[in-house]
Amino acid sequence: MADPVPTWEAVARDHGRFLYSVAYRLAGNDDDAQDLVQEALIRVRKGLERYEPGSLEGWLARIVTNVFLDEVRRRKRRPTDALPDDPGRVLPPTPAADEVPTGFSDEVQRALVELPEDFRVPVVLCDVSDLSYEQIATATGVPIGTVRSRIHRGRRMLRASLLAGGVSGP
């Protein structure tokens, strides 16, 4: 028997940290991450009746990514708003209480936010959300070959950015 469809309150309770982490890694700052999570949960609430039990976190990652990309497009239409990839808006993350951050978390987050969205999104979905290339292709609406290329190029850019900042390893 399939697992019952959770309520949105249960999603917030059980997957809130995941949602917030993905949102923060995409947006690069706490204010935008909070907005993304809230909007994502509104969509979750309205979409739960159509959710088919499966990879819940994959579905959530897709939703928060779509919210992020919608917001990026909206802000590009209104250039007076700071874009989420503005490095000046990066705030230090707040690691979960039960996790020990690496010594380079801030630098890695900064390098991540400096990536153009086309590269940042697949890298985050792959390495933060742990989605497969096929799931990422579905979430972003681009062919899987493009996903493969963007993840690889995004990682190379990220590595170059870290090295330029004096970070040689995680």
Added chain:
Amino acid sequence: MTGPERELVPELLSAYLGGELDAATRAAVEARLSASPEWREELAEVRAARDAVRALPSLDAPDGFWDRVRTNVAGAGDEVDAVDAAPAVPVPLAPRRRRHRVAWFAAAAAIIAGVVAVVALPHRSSVRPDVTAVVSAHGAQGSDVGDPVTMLAPVGPLGGFRR
């Protein structure tokens, strides 16, 4: 994986790391890796980048965030019809946005209060010495003709008009 993807390109290396290649392509990539220092170097680069991102900790939202979200989401569910349907216009989080609104209201209230104070409140002269007393005492004597009308003429010598 078929066709052009069998033409090995370095972009396959990230997919190789992630176990996203079919067996034949994987074997071909491994053969190239054993023969090419450049490929091995690039693999090391993307592995380091991948490991750096994967090592990022998961994050806790700030205190009070989830309570606010539950309230806002419970009250805002009717605006969005379906997942991915309408363009996303994030519903502002009340407390953070409210900080800005409170600041604007406070500034506006301060300006209005200042205007009201200037216009409506009774004026009490705080000028010393009292102007009326000075004019009464010295105005006539200081005027050219010494009559009540010209009492309001300047007491002191006029520097600019008379020579």
